[in-house]
Amino acid sequence: MQIGLIGLGKMGGNMAERLRRGGHDVVGYDRDPKVSDVGSLKDLVERLEAPRAVWIMVPAGDPTRATINHLSELLAAGDIIIDGGNSHYVDDQKHGAELAARNVGFVDVGVSGGVWGLENGYALMAGGTAEDIQRLRPIFETLKPVGADGFVHAGGIGAGHFAKMVHNGIEYGMMQAFAEGWELLEATDIVTDVPGAFASWRHGTVIRSWLLDLLVRALKEDPELAELKGYAQDSGEGRWTVQAAVDHAVPLPVITAALFARFASRQDDSPAMKMIAALRNQFGGHAVNAVDGQTGLGADSPGADTVPPVEAEN
Known part of the structure; x- marks a missing residue:
């Protein structure tokens, strides 16, 4: 599966590598040109085949909100944005409603695994519609640990980050x-x-x-x-x-x-x-x-x- 990944730091960079090892086509963007595959978000979107899936791994709050707002202007109906950072579930619900008005899907994913996730896999808690989750299933299967556990479709939009919030508590x-x-x-x-x-x-x-x-x-x-x-x-x-x-x-x-x-x-x-x-x-x-x-x-x-x-x- 092809996916765009924004934010190639400790977590995002390792996730991109695990996906590539699993046979996926990852187009990565980062502010550091040394690790980025493209020069801008516009370039990233243009490199992806429709319908697109773009996973965001940047700091929660303003950086995530700004990235989602920018992407919403570049993506088309049928595309999906995945927020894999540590956003507040209330923000997820707002983003989901705003993107739905553009017919762009939104999935929030709580990710746990730290710097060890590249080798061990990541525990994933996802929120979104059943259709969007099913479409992204190949990505989730590659990122999660080997075995039956490690992934849950926790509920609707916001449920993934709510579950991760409680996990961290x-x-x-x-x-x-x-x-x-x-x-x-x-x-x-x-x-x-x-x-x-x-x-x-x-x-x-x-x-x-x-x-x-x-x-x-x-x-x-x-x-x-x-x-x-x-x-x-x-x-x-x-x-x-x-x-x-x-x-x-x-x-x-x-x-x-x-x-x-x-x-x-x-x-x-x-x-x-x-x-x-x-x-x-x-x-x-x-x-x-x-x-x-x-x-x-x-x-x-x-x-x-x-x-x-x-x-x-x-």
Whole structure:
């Protein structure tokens, strides 16, 4: 299948490569001409055969809105725009209605997998009509992990990003629990091998997970996390999850506390937040603040985005 892909940073670039490996014809556009296949959005649209499908992987908010608005003027009836960033589901519903007036389809896709998705596949949560989802099925099948799971048509427009928003809220709570457990183990002399304790939980326990694997990896690289400051950013999705809970009167004490803990990390050098920062760097290549005041991406990171990074967990 042929598809246009806009935004070839950490996520978008790896997704384009996975699609090409799967036999798809990908025409990529990025502001960095070194990685771009075309010189402009107009060039990209002209390279694609109708009916076109264009996947956007740029930062949520104004960059995504501007890209969709520009594309809407270039595309024709029967084309589809896919927003694979971390947009607010309310924005999706607005975009869907505006594009429908031009007979252009719209699908929102929450994407999880971070810098590891190229090899492992991406978990995909899609929102849109059944017809649009079915048309894009070959793309989804290539991007998702091998096996029965990893993709869901979550519902109508907005459902994909709503599901991803909740996913990220859960992620906040899980990371916070691991981080607090690490801080407690470090605070006592009873356990003398803290990294070993975490490593022992990786098999045969109910808390084994990919996050636990990444935690063990982070401690192997820096057992005391001495090279990190206890400062962790929050994504818009964490805030949106808590706001949605308020809107629907659903109690989310763990996720809300995890969000507030990140706010607290910006006030002092929190030990628990060192682990949050380490985990974000491990799974997403997110920048970390070192104790020497420098900001970096970590030794194993694939490098900075060629567009401003989407500030969210993936």
